[in-house]
Amino acid sequence: MDVSAIAFIGLGIMGGPMAVHLVKAGHAVTGYNRTPEKAKPLAAAGGRAAESIAAAVTGAEVVALMVPDSADVQDVLTGEDGVFAHAAPGTLIIDFSSIRPDVTRELAEEAGRRGLRYLDAPVSGGEAGARNAALSIMVGGDAADFEAAGPIFDAVGKTVVHVGPSGSGQTVKAANQLIVAANIEALAEAVVFLRAYGVDLEAALEVLGGGLAGSAVLTQKGANMVGHSFEPGFRIALHHKDMGIVTSAAREAGVVLPLGALVAQLVASANATGDGSLDHSALLRGVERLSGTP
Known part of the structure; x- marks a missing residue:
């Protein structure tokens, strides 16, 4: 072919x-x-x-x-x-x-x-x-x-x-979306934490990216969070759909995903509060709302 x-x-x-x-x-x-x-x-x-x-x-x-x-x-x-x-x-x-x-x-x-x-x-x-x-x-x-x-x-x-x-590709993708959402949420929380202490955010993410905390998520989504720019590369609404797939499939298999369940709810909250059309790095906005910060 x-x-x-x-x-x-x-x-x-x-x-x-x-x-x-x-x-x-x-x-x-x-x-x-x-x-x-x-x-x-x-x-x-x-x-x-x-x-x-x-x-x-x-x-x-x-x-x-x-x-x-x-x-x-x-x-x-x-x-x-x-x-x-x-x-x-x-x-x-x-x-x-x-x-x-x-x-x-x-x-x-x-x-x-x-x-x-x-x-x-x-x-x-x-x-x-x-x-x-x-x-x-x-x-x-x-x-x-x-x-x-x-x-x-x-x-x-x-x-x-x-x-x-058949179906294995979709199962692996569901696992991928679980990992990505958890990483984005952790990065978002780290960004809000760093800002609260007045740390140079770009410098902080640079050094974090060079250590064990480094990830494709930090590399690709860190700049979005620094600039508060959320032009969609992958929309929160779609990630919300994918987290539904993860949690449903886990339940059917009898697998417990404690962190996955929490992240799924945070993604659902972002979607419900009007951020569904934004890039999934806009999970940052959910952390900011919970923290009472702009």
Whole structure:
């Protein structure tokens, strides 16, 4: 699968740059988005915009999805005008979205009954990772399908790992979101703590980044907190959705996540108080509200 005809459904903050990278890698990409305006960067890069899912999928060897939630993936795949109704047998479906593992397994089973191949391939790295083709991609599904999709993953990601059967990618992504949210919350609390003592914040984060406290979260989100600038790379509303996936899946498995439960509530609070459209580094604002500081 060196060069493929690809349908890409969902051309938002993440999907748009990913589709463009696939064009640059030499693939023939036809994109669809509910908001047609978002297909313009793809068209400018040499891809093609379709007016419907059916039009995008017809003739495609690969169908890639990047949409917000489980219900969106279900609609795209199983709707009357959806992928399952129009994809040819043997088509490989790659779902880059972050959704519930149980929903993924159900969709993969249905795809198999229809003679389609299915990989769940959620990503981590946010908008910067999508724009720089540096995403971390955790893939669930058949090993042979994973190997076949290698050139596609290589065009959009930097770290690509097959983590197990269908649903495994989504399970690993849920764990990723737990770790990221906990790290962002800890960084936010540290920033408020440091400010309360009048410490030079940039200098403090620089030295913390060089020690055991250093992390990708500190590197990528520290500047947001210093500048109180929360242009979304990954919105709190989406992280709220993901924390719901984590807590629900943990409950089903009988796993106790004490810190995860607390962080999930803090993310829920940020979303409920109107910060859902901001970058998840805006968890800082929740700590500031609790601390009574601006």
